[in-house]
Amino acid sequence: MLEFNQLENNHQEYEIKDGYRYLMGAQPQFPWHRVIWNPLTVAKHQFTMWLLVHEKLRTKDNLQFMQVSPLCVLCSGVDESCRHLFFECSWSKQLLQLAANWVGVDVMHFKFQNWLRWLRYGFKEKWRRQVVTAMVAACAYGVWSERNNRIFRQQQFQPHQTFRLLQAELGTKLVFSKWAKASGPNNFLIDRIRAAI
Numbered sequence: 001m002l003e004f005n006q007l008e009n010n011h012q013e014y015e016i017k018d019g020y021r022y023l024m025g026a027q028p029q030f031p032w033h034r035v036i037w038n039p040l041t042v043a044k045h046q047f048t049m050w051l052l053v054h055e056k057l058r059t060k061d062n063l064q065f066m067q068v069s070p071l072c073v074l075c076s077g078v079d080e081s082c083r084h085l086f087f088e089c090s091w092s093k094q095l096l097q098l099a100a101n102w103v104g105v106d107v108m109h110f111k112f113q114n115w116l117r118w119l120r121y122g123f124k125e126k127w128r129r130q131v132v133t134a135m136v137a138a139c140a141y142g143v144w145s146e147r148n149n150r151i152f153r154q155q156q157f158q159p160h161q162t163f164r165l166l167q168a169e170l171g172t173k174l175v176f177s178k179w180a181k182a183s184g185p186n187n188f189l190i191d192r193i194r195a196a197i
């Protein structure tokens with residue numbers, strides 16, 4: 001832990017971020033904020049993704065005291081947990097596959113820890129990481145919305161229907177972003193996104 005007397009003894013090396021670290025105490029091991037907070041992600045998708053990676057969403061495994069059925073409402077085959085709902089459920093995998101195809105990546109072989117880490121370290125180009133993260137956050141939002149709609153509104157969508165909604169929402173955000181404007185005419189992904197919304 002960095003101490004203030006160290007800071008005082010090393011004026012030349014002191015930086016604001018050191019003081020921030022001292023005041024904030026021990027930080028989480030994985031810097032999720034660097035992955036999740038990016039300008040290409042839709043704000044409400046970003047918020048759901050943040051709750052997801054910190055396992056703060058109130059899935060049924062955290063609500064056992066309410067005596068509700070523990071089964072996942074999307075597949076009815078497995079007890080609902082954050083991990084199952086977003087990374088293992090067959091409904092969610094179909095949604096993620098559609099979205100991954102759209103932005104041209106293969107994510108289906110990843111397990112929970114691996115593909116989240118991949119978002120942080122798996123891309124040479126910052127813009128590609130941001131687009132894929134925005135896509136994953138959109139899926140997290142879509143899964144959580146579908147789960148809530150089934151429980152509270154008795155509405156039910158198929159993965160391709162939810163995907164179309166997310167595609168329009170995220171596609172609009174991407175097409176009008178600074179990234180799209182700065183990408184120039186040769187970015188095939190922008191063309192594909194524009195064609196789909």
Ligand SMILES: [Zn+2]
Pocket residue numbers: 072073074075076077078084085088089090091
């Ligand atoms: Zn399920």
